[in-house]
Each structure stands twice: as C-alpha cells, then as structure tokens.
Amino acid sequence: MRIFDPHIHMTSRTTDDYEAMYAAGVRAVVEPAFWLGQPRTSPASFYDYFDGLLGWEPFRAAQYGIAHHCTIALNPKEANDPRCTPVLDQLSRYLVKDGVVAVGEIGYDSMTPAEDRALAAQLQLAADHELPALVHTPHRDKLAGLRRTLDVVAESALDPQWVLLDHLNETTVKEAKDAGCWLGFSVYPDTKMDEVRMVALLQTYGPEKVLVNSAADWGRSDPLKTRKVAEAMLAAGFSEADVDQVLWQNPVTFYGLSGRLVLDPPGKETGATHEGNSIRRGGE
Amino acid sequence: MTDSAAELRAALDDSARAWLDKTLNQAAEHAKSSAATSGTASLDEASVEQQPAPALWELRFAEAGRRCGAAHADTARVLLLQAAQADLATVTRLYRQGTADERRAVLLSLPPLVHGPQALPLTEDALRTNDPRLVAAAVGPYAAEHLDAHGWRHAILKCLFIGVPVAAVAALRTRARGDAELARMLGDYAAERTAAGRPVPDDLHRVLGLTQAPGEGHAPCKES
Ligand SMILES: [Zn+2]
Numbered sequence: 001m002r003i004f005d006p007h008i009h010m011t012s013r014t015t016d017d018y019e020a021m022y023a024a025g026v027r028a029v030v031e032p033a034f035w036l037g038q039p040r041t042s043p044a045s046f047y048d049y050f051d052g053l054l055g056w057e058p059f060r061a062a063q064y065g066i067a068h069h070c071t072i073a074l075n076p077k078e079a080n081d082p083r084c085t086p087v088l089d090q091l092s093r094y095l096v097k098d099g100v101v102a103v104g105e106i107g108y109d110s111m112t113p114a115e116d117r118a119l120a121a122q123l124q125l126a127a128d129h130e131l132p133a134l135v136h137t138p139h140r141d142k143l144a145g146l147r148r149t150l151d152v153v154a155e156s157a158l159d160p161q162w163v164l165l166d167h168l169n170e171t172t173v174k175e176a177k178d179a180g181c182w183l184g185f186s187v188y189p190d191t192k193m194d195e196v197r198m199v200a201l202l203q204t205y206g207p208e209k210v211l212v213n214s215a216a217d218w219g220r221s222d223p224l225k226t227r228k229v230a231e232a233m234l235a236a237g238f239s240e241a242d243v244d245q246v247l248w249q250n251p252v253t254f255y256g257l258s259g260r261l262v263l264d265p266p267g268k269e270t271g272a273t274h275e276g277n278s279i280r281r282g283g284e
Numbered sequence: 285m286t287d288s289a290a291e292l293r294a295a296l297d298d299s300a301r302a303w304l305d306k307t308l309n310q311a312a313e314h315a316k317s318s319a320a321t322s323g324t325a326s327l328d329e330a331s332v333e334q335q336p337a338p339a340l341w342e343l344r345f346a347e348a349g350r351r352c353g354a355a356h357a358d359t360a361r362v363l364l365l366q367a368a369q370a371d372l373a374t375v376t377r378l379y380r381q382g383t384a385d386e387r388r389a390v391l392l393s394l395p396p397l398v399h400g401p402q403a404l405p406l407t408e409d410a411l412r413t414n415d416p417r418l419v420a421a422a423v424g425p426y427a428a429e430h431l432d433a434h435g436w437r438h439a440i441l442k443c444l445f446i447g448v449p450v451a452a453v454a455a456l457r458t459r460a461r462g463d464a465e466l467a468r469m470l471g472d473y474a475a476e477r478t479a480a481g482r483p484v485p486d487d488l489h490r491v492l493g494l495t496q497a498p499g500e501g502h503a504p505c506k507e508s
Contacts (some may be wrong), residue, residue, distance in 0.1 A: 054383045054384075055383060055384050056413075056415075059384065059415055093338060093343075093346075096343050096346040097346055097383055098346070098347070098349040098350050098383065098385065099383060203330060257351060262354065
C-alpha cells in the first residue's frame with residue numbers, strides 16, 4: 001500500500017515517526033507552512049522556517065525514503081499580527097522554489113478583516129504563480145467560515161478546481177463539494193475527524209477528490225492515521241483501487257497541478273548509505 | 285556559446301531548450317545593464333534581505349530544476365550565474381535565499397565568478413551543514429584555492445564523517461601531500477572508530493596515504 005499524507009507538519013515530528021510512516025507505506029508528504037504554537041514576532045522568523053521546509057526537512061525525509069514537498073503562506077492566525085504581515089511581500093520569492101507545490105495553509109481562523117486581506121492576497125499569489133491553494137477551514141464557527149471562504153474563492157482569480165479545502169467534516173463537506181473544490185479531511189485522535197466517520201463520509205460522497213491527512217503536528221496527533229483510514233476503508237468493503245485513489249492518486253493529482261511534484265523515491269531501497277544516495281541524487 | 289551550454293542544450297527537450305535560451309538572454313541583458321550602472325553593490329544585511337523585486341533571471345534561477353530536470357539543474361544554474369556575471373553581492377544573496385540545490389549551484393560557480401577569498405563565508409556556511417550535497421559542492425576548486433589549512437582539514441574530516449566521497453575534493457592530492465597535521469587528525473579519527481568497534485572508511489586510508497606520499501614523481505608539492 002502506498003500512502004501520500006497531503007498535510008503533515010513533520011518539523012514537529014521525530015525520526016522515529018519517519019521510520020514508522022515508511023513502514024506503514026507512506027512514501028510522500030506535503031508539509032504546509034503553519035504557526036508554531038508559539039507566536040512569531042518578526043518576518044525573519046518565517047523566512048528561517050520556510051528555508052527549513054525547503055531545505056532541512058526534505059533532506060531529513062529523504063533519509064527515510066519519503067518524498068517531502070511543502071506549501072508556503074502566511075497562516076491565518078498570524079495574519080492578524082502586524083509584526084508578521086510584511087511576510088506577504090516576500091512570499092513571491094519562495095513561491096518560485098521547486099519544492100513548493102501550493103500556497104497554504106491560508107484561510108480563516110477568527111474571520112477578521114486582516115484575515116480577509118491575507119486570504120484574498122494569497123489566492124491571487126497562487127493564481128499568479130500557477131499554484132493550487134491549500135485552504136484551512138476554521139475550527140470555530142466552521143460552517144459560516146466555510147461559506148465565507150467559498151465567497152472569497154469565487155471572487156478570486158483562482159479556479160475552485162485548484163483549491164483544496166481542508167479540515168472538512170459532516171457539516172461542511174457538501175457545500176465544499178458543490179463548489180468544485182478538492183475535499184480534505186484531517187483525522188485526529190480526538191478532534192476533527194476519526195476513521196469511522198471518515199469511512200461513513202466516503203460511503204456517502206465517494207472517493208472522488210477526497211484527500212485524507214493526519215495533520216500531525218506538535219499537538220496530540222498521530223502520523224499513522226492515513227494508514228488507519230486505509231485499513232478502515234478496506235474493512236468497510238472499499239477496494240484497493242479506492243484506497244489508492246484517496247491515499248495516493250488524489251493528492252498526486254491535486255499537488256501535481258503545480259507541475260513540481262517529484263515522487264521518485266529518495267532511494268531507500270538501493271542499500272547504499274543514505275548519505276551516498278543523497279550525493280548521487282544531488283548530481284556530481 | 286560555451287561547451288557546457290552546447291552540451292546542455294543538446295540534452296534538453298524543445299521546451300526546456302527554449303526556456304534556457306530565453307533565460308540565458310535575460311541574464312546576459314541583465315549583466316549588460318548592470319555593468320553600466322553598478323559598482324556600488326554592498327553586502328550589508330539590509331541589502332540582502334530588503335531587495336527590490338529580484339531581477340527576472342534570478343526568478344528563473346530558482347525554477348531551473350523543474351524546467352530542465354533535476355539532472356541538469358546544476359549546469360543550467362551555473363550557466364545562468366555566468367551569463368549574468370553575478371557579482372559577490374548577487375551570489376551571496378542567491379545563496380542565502382536559495383534552496384540547497386540553488387546553493388549548490390552558487391558554490392559550483394564560485395571559482396570563475398569570485399576571484400578573491402571574499403566568498404569564503406558561503407563555503408564555510410555549506411561546510412557547517414550536514415547536507416552531503418552542499419558539502420560536496422563546497423570542497424571544489426574555490427575551497428582548494430582559498431580555504432586555510434585548518435578549515436580545509438576539517439572539511440576533509442567532514443566528508444569522511446557524513447560520507448561525501450573524497451573524490452569530490454578538488455586538489456586533494458596536492459593539498460594533502462606532506463600534511464602531517466591532517467595525518468594526525470585522520471589517525472586519531474581512525475583510532476576512535478576502531479575503539480568504538482566501527483569500520484574505518486576506505487576514503488580515510490586513501491587520504492592518509494596521500495599525506496604520507498611526498499615526492500612519488502608527481503607534480504611538485506605546493507604547500508601554502
Ligand atoms: Zn496544518
């Protein structure tokens with residue numbers, strides 16, 4: 001079974017997680033730029049973080065046979081902090097980088113005017129850079145947040161077919177689907193979705209344009225939730241092909257819109273040292 | 285057109301070749317126009333982070349990997365840097381704002397672009413990382429020419445530690461020859477590995493052999 005986790009914050013995870021993920025079938029991840037729990041106080045702090053998402057983290061992932069890409073954005077929470085908003089003016093120089101496969105996570109947290117501005121500006125950046133967008137839907141006042149998100153997407157230059165709406169659930173999936181967006185579900189140990197509810201939604205809405213992620217980060221979360229959903233799908237009678245569509249093909253198609261997805265396995269299987277592989281992959 | 289440009293063009297498909305030609309032109313145009321206006325490039329921190337919009341060719345520099353394919357990215361980027369006649373301030377900015385692949389290209393193009401030791405901070409930065417792709421690019425001809433003896437010896441040890449083949453080290457034979465201090469460091473490292481029950485890398489023996497081979501009829505040693 002091959003698994004693509006389309007939303008996971010590996011910066012917060014250990015190499016044990018990478019090993020366990022590889023053993024569970026994870027061969028590719030996308031790490032969206034988000035907040036760090038502790039608020040940042042300057043744009044420079046973002047740039048070091050972005051550099052890590054493009055440098056150290058994919059390098060670390062490659063040691064464990066996992067292809068790592070990222071999405072870059074000013075996240076909705078910190079879009080409210082005037083110390084952080086200058087980041088918006090520097091995003092373009094990151095959005096041209098090879099490892100960036102979408103603009104994200106953008107969206108709403110508390111639905112403030114500052115969040116409106118950041119969301120609209122970053123949807124425009126996605127259109128300008130021919131990148132899809134990963135849009136986080138808010139945890140509080142979720143349905144209202146989804147509707148406001150869909151309005152802003154409709155007003156933007158970005159095709160809804162280039163938008164992945166994430167953290168969806170039973171109350172928001174239908175309107176997101178009707179809008180033509182890709183449908184993301186975060187499966188968490190206690191909040192957001194669980195495996196059983198995920199399977200029920202798949203039975204209702206089908207596997208088309210559905211992506212499942214662990215959204216694992218520094219909070220209580222489980223980087224193997226993707227695999228657990230796959231197993232729950234099989235147990236509920238879904239075919240191997242359905243599982244592959246949700247856990248591999250759909251993320252590949254969505255992030256593939258960027259034209260920048262490189263999925264050749266980083267070479268864990270060759271038996272050479274990790275370092276030796278990295279050298280060869282870097283060219284002479 | 286340089287030999288490597290001709291070779292790269294031959295290896296690319298039509299759309300990548302068209303991209304390369306257009307981008308090399310943009311870089312050359314930029315070189316012409318900045319030759320007319322510049323001479324005041326400064327290296328302070330503010331100038332690195334608070335640039336106006338980057339020149340077009342610099343954006344193309346970032347996308348070379350996906351346009352030309354990963355296998356040709358180094359060559360394409362090095363050609364771009366040469367066509368733009370990137371100066372110290374530019375290579376420094378591109379390095380600092382670059383991904384590991386972009387940084388590699390900057391390191392690989394240093395010898396013709398920067399003549400003195402002023403770009404050594406980039407080499408030293410790369411040698412502080414644990415990324416073999418960067419370390420391999422950092423131990424090229426620029427390091428061979430400018431890195432001091434202490435830094436160069438540590439670079440050799442770094443290669444052995446993280447598995448960068450010493451074949452990547454420029455001027456290894458000439459710089460290692462007769463270097464008793466390097467020989468001592470290698471011997472200590474080998475002893476440490478052995479004490480820990482770990483194998484000693486073959487490359488260590490190879491370099492150790494080079495340090496202990498004064499005149500074997502090779503070119504005369506230039507110990508700096
Ligand atoms: Zn997230």
